[in-house]
Amino acid sequence: MIKVEGLTKRYARNIAVNNISFEVSKGEIVGFLGKNGAGKTTTMRVLTCFLPPTAGKASVAGFDVLEQSLEVKKHIGYLPETPPLYPEMEIAEYLTFVAKLKGIPSNDIKKRVDEVCERLAISQARSTIIGKLSKGYRQRVGLAQAIIHNPPVLILDEPTSGLDPEQQREARQLIASLSGDHTIILSTHILSEVEQSCSKVIIINEGKIVAVDSVANLHNRKRATESVLIEVSGAPEPDVRRRLEQVAGVARLESRESRDGNVAFEVFGLENYTIRAELARAIVQSGWNLNELRAVSESLEEIFLELTRSEKSKEEVVTQ
Amino acid sequence: MKNIMTICGKEIRGYFSSPIAYLLMGLFGVIFGFFFYSATAYFVLAGVRSQMQGGQAQPMSVNDYVIAPMLGNASVVGLFLIPLISMRLFAEEKRSGTIELLMTSPIRDWEIIIGKWLGAMVMYLCVLAVSAVNVSLLFAWGQPDWRPVLTGYLGLILQGGTVLAIGEFISSTTRNQIIAGAATFSTCLLLWVLSWVSSYNDAGWAKAVAYCSILTHFEPFSKGIIDTKDIVFYISAIFLGLFLTSRSLESLRWRA
Numbered sequence: 001m002i003k004v005e006g007l008t009k010r011y012a013r014n015i016a017v018n019n020i021s022f023e024v025s026k027g028e029i030v031g032f033l034g035k036n037g038a039g040k041t042t043t044m045r046v047l048t049c050f051l052p053p054t055a056g057k058a059s060v061a062g063f064d065v066l067e068q069s070l071e072v073k074k075h076i077g078y079l080p081e082t083p084p085l086y087p088e089m090e091i092a093e094y095l096t097f098v099a100k101l102k103g104i105p106s107n108d109i110k111k112r113v114d115e116v117c118e119r120l121a122i123s124q125a126r127s128t129i130i131g132k133l134s135k136g137y138r139q140r141v142g143l144a145q146a147i148i149h150n151p152p153v154l155i156l157d158e159p160t161s162g163l164d165p166e167q168q169r170e171a172r173q174l175i176a177s178l179s180g181d182h183t184i185i186l187s188t189h190i191l192s193e194v195e196q197s198c199s200k201v202i203i204i205n206e207g208k209i210v211a212v213d214s215v216a217n218l219h220n221r222k223r224a225t226e227s228v229l230i231e232v233s234g235a236p237e238p239d240v241r242r243r244l245e246q247v248a249g250v251a252r253l254e255s256r257e258s259r260d261g262n263v264a265f266e267v268f269g270l271e272n273y274t275i276r277a278e279l280a281r282a283i284v285q286s287g288w289n290l291n292e293l294r295a296v297s298e299s300l301e302e303i304f305l306e307l308t309r310s311e312k313s314k315e316e317v318v319t320q
Numbered sequence: 321m322k323n324i325m326t327i328c329g330k331e332i333r334g335y336f337s338s339p340i341a342y343l344l345m346g347l348f349g350v351i352f353g354f355f356f357y358s359a360t361a362y363f364v365l366a367g368v369r370s371q372m373q374g375g376q377a378q379p380m381s382v383n384d385y386v387i388a389p390m391l392g393n394a395s396v397v398g399l400f401l402i403p404l405i406s407m408r409l410f411a412e413e414k415r416s417g418t419i420e421l422l423m424t425s426p427i428r429d430w431e432i433i434i435g436k437w438l439g440a441m442v443m444y445l446c447v448l449a450v451s452a453v454n455v456s457l458l459f460a461w462g463q464p465d466w467r468p469v470l471t472g473y474l475g476l477i478l479q480g481g482t483v484l485a486i487g488e489f490i491s492s493t494t495r496n497q498i499i500a501g502a503a504t505f506s507t508c509l510l511l512w513v514l515s516w517v518s519s520y521n522d523a524g525w526a527k528a529v530a531y532c533s534i535l536t537h538f539e540p541f542s543k544g545i546i547d548t549k550d551i552v553f554y555i556s557a558i559f560l561g562l563f564l565t566s567r568s569l570e571s572l573r574w575r576a
Binding site for chain 2: 045048049050051052070071073074076078080081082083084085086087088089093097098100101102103145
């Protein structure tokens, strides 16, 4: 549905997107993940024909963004980072205007406006002036304008930014409910969001793609070794450290902060050792209190940080 | 065409849902009303005087003494008020980010540009319409020739269209409405005073410079003369303004 090949976008002084390629097939929800300024918005703007690429090709629904931009625009619903709203208009008035812009036949406009209002639960506010809406409502109206012409492709730039947790949850559910009929690309820097709503992740850093994978595969990239967080009370730290280091399979220990004068460590195991049971036994046999023992799994966040960090250090090596 | 009307309608609603439309109409009404009052007062005074002097006084024409100077003044007021109409056209969209909606919708750049220009024209016509109240009073109590009145309004409309096209271009280059308004105003002022050059210099270049003045082309209209060269001037200036706007939008895509 979306195909990007060797896309580069250069601004006057810096390269925002550097030779990226990826593909999104029909019905997928793809999370575009990256720090601020990584090139997410630029890529989206190229896909929506707002900016032309400096080099490379991009096509949406089989239409080239440069050659057939009008066709591309017909097939896309786009929610920019700040929803493009006219504060002086009422919601229904605004949606009617957008519907006309998107070329919906005038007979269907009223029906479509009613439908999207219903779908986004803004029906009861449809004659409210947009300028008076809360941030959450604005975001919903923004989403409504993106889906009003029922486009096969949806491009959402940080659809949940600035919302409170409750609204974020609602927005995610909404996006998930759209996934059936639409191919969706959404950008975010919130990792849990990608874990929850996307089937595929594209991690982008400093204008380059550092990983394209399914969420499940990214999770499987766990280190082969186990790491355990352990909290003990009733003993001085050096004693605990000495005892734990004697446990078979322990590679090293790192002190962690803890409350109430307890002792806490993150314990890293050697490859192919299961150390949790042994650790627990060692503590209990020493007559200390075991307050907490839990496996630290590598979250998407760590994978993300690792990927973006390693990219940077690689570059440093090159410049040296 | 449908897209142009969509954009145009949105612009008109934009003007009338904010105080700017009513403010402009009110301001123009007051200023034009004052011109009307002073022109008629002067006309009455001059009429009384010529009667007192007796003799074969020429019958005084309402057109020459009231309507022509009044429309001339209106065209100057227009130069001051029109930047207030045009300044928001693109600057506001760029600031609020709604330009992204327009430029990612399946409509062409020139449809946006012409739609916005037409919307601003309608706003300008509404402002001009306020003056019709005063002019119709002249028709109620006098017998002015209606033809120069019509050509005068035609001139005002063409001149307004020109300034709006220039203003639209300037508005598309910035995201700050104040800057757009101020720059349009200065440009208009300059285009106005260019005509002064010909008063102290009659070299060929001076004539060329004076020819560029917006106001020199208006004067014949207020006297009831429709000259092709004036119409061509205004229409080509409108096209130039709209063309520059389309270039500016295009460059917005490439620079952004």
